[in-house]
Amino acid sequence: MTTDQVLASLQELSNPAIAEHSARFFKTGKGQYGEGDKFLGIRVPQVRAVVKQYKSLPLPEISTLLHNEYHEVRLCALLMLVTRFKRKHSSEQQAIFDCYMENLDQVNNWDLVDSSAHPILGGHLFDKDRQLLYHLVQSRNLWHRRIAIITTYYFIKCGDFTDTLALSKTLLADHHDLIHKAVGWMLREVGKKDHDVEYQFLKQHYKAMPRTMLRYAIEKFPAETRAQFLAGTL
Template sequence: MKTKTKEIQKELEAYVDPVKRDFLPYFFKTGKGQYGEGDKFLGVVVPNTRQVAKRHKEEPFEVMADLLQSEWHECRLCALLMLVERYKKSDETGRKAIYDFYLTQTCRVNNWDLVDLSAPYIVGEYLKDKSREDLYRLADSSLLWDQRIAVVATITLIRNNDFIDTLRLSEKLLLHEHDLMRKAVGWMLREMGKRDKDLLLQFLDQYSKKMPRTMLRYSIEKLTEEERKYYMQR
């Protein structure tokens, strides 16, 4: 397994961009006390990481688990994209295995892009016709990334005109102290509002006075200028 992991890392290293290698640590806030503290970047852009992932999507879970333990951000992302690519081609049994494995690895899905590029396509897809209990377990976690997985996974449900969990999780996490979560909740409310504006306005009428400013601003981005002013002034 270690040999295969090293082989995949070497394939990623062939795409290293020195400019990106210098820029990404700043973009993903890797400084002391920041949300991505200690994360390290090879300097590989997502499309190239996805190319490698597609080539190796049939590797055993053990290889993906090994990649997820890597100090390199792109190795962890590659493992997650391998899961996403395999999920698309799997039957129900295979999808359950991928979903179950993903939930055992969430502590390594530890930056916002890793969440956003995987949770909707594994967690959200799997739960479309199933109990949403795991979303609330993740939302109750003390781990920021578990909480983000729960919220961002609902974008898949929103795209299927299923809004109840977005609303419930938004209520549950309304006063979250971390800006990344405030943005995530606001983003999901905005996406819901694209499909059901009246439902978004009802939520805002009830909660806009309590919502953190960042969450509110994200949620109202697609409203009219007059509506945005109204809710910001509240």
Template sequence: MDSAVTNIREALAALAVPGKAVISQKFFKTGKGEYGEGDIFLGISVPDQRAVAKAFYPDVSLGEISQLLSSEYHEHRLTALFILVNRFQKSKIPSEKEGIANFYMSHLAYINNWDLADSSSYPILGSYAYEYDRADLLRTLARSDHMWHKRIGVVATLYFIRKHSFELMKEFVTHNLKYPHDLMHKANGWMLREMGKKAPDELIRYLDQYYLEMPRTCLRYAIEKLDEPLRQKYLKGKI
């Protein structure tokens, strides 16, 4: 075991709160048949994990990140992703950014819960796809049969949305609108809501076309920031 990985694991272990681990295992649905089945938690807060990642990221290799990312412990994986995000965002070298994006794609098996996907997909893959014209990477994920891949692809478009680029997100959301799992309904609605913050008219146009087809959870997320009278019209199907 490389010393950097050992040091990171020890730093995280010192921050663990066993009672929080029990709560996290319930919150992230780790029971039999649930989406996070079998996941194990140490009980470490996200701010503490971010702090550990910030302290260690300059000196950790991709090989060491891979060791941490393949851990059975959820917080090890999330901290590894925070380290990877830091590495990607600090790099000014295109080839290094490409290497990190490729590394991310090759380790998708370990990005297996919504917080892992949401905290890493848009600052790494979304940024890379936008800046280097690689929307094809996200399209492959969004059209996958694998739910976590779908969520990564859809949430990665948050980077595009923040750049006032909406077409890719709308394509992915529309493709996945009827996907049965609630976690995709939430992701789709979240991205639509984020578009609405930047361009309310774009959201209204999309809703007017699709809101009657949307799962209820998706619709509620999408319209959350609209004025209450308009929200009620969408909810009651009176548009």
């Protein structure tokens, strides 16, 4: 089982029309957040089928795939890590976490972040020191900052909101729309578990929030409450 076999399986699934659409969807133009990324044109369920076929690929081989120029190859490698992390014992989870961190700069688009950060980093850090997230959230790298907040999705699902709220507060002044959306999404997830926790956080900070962040955060609120937040009348 080698990287060449994985690459051959993925190449067989490539579709130029889908690749062209994906390049537009993931903003690969000059000056856009995905500038220069390349696509084979493979749908996510097809990538997952390849992951299932090669889920036992050795970690060094997965690391090699993470440095591939094609987006779907990197996604495949990350989903392999996620699959392995969920099934392995703690000693092997440490190795998977280390592999992820060593290749963090290859997690370089929002779908790559969102599919891997919370199951791997969240799963690893849940019962450990989480200072890493407070380092990442200060990064100039957009994807590192998104990784920091999305990692807390794992904690939210376990009923732990502390880091989500702290990191959200740090990111209130962030300039990037993809961070605004991520923070709003995580706050909305907090609200699904405990409405009052989200409501009180928003009541304290909503006037300083970027509009997109606020809209994402209040999406599940009653219409009247949403209107009050948006009008600044709470």
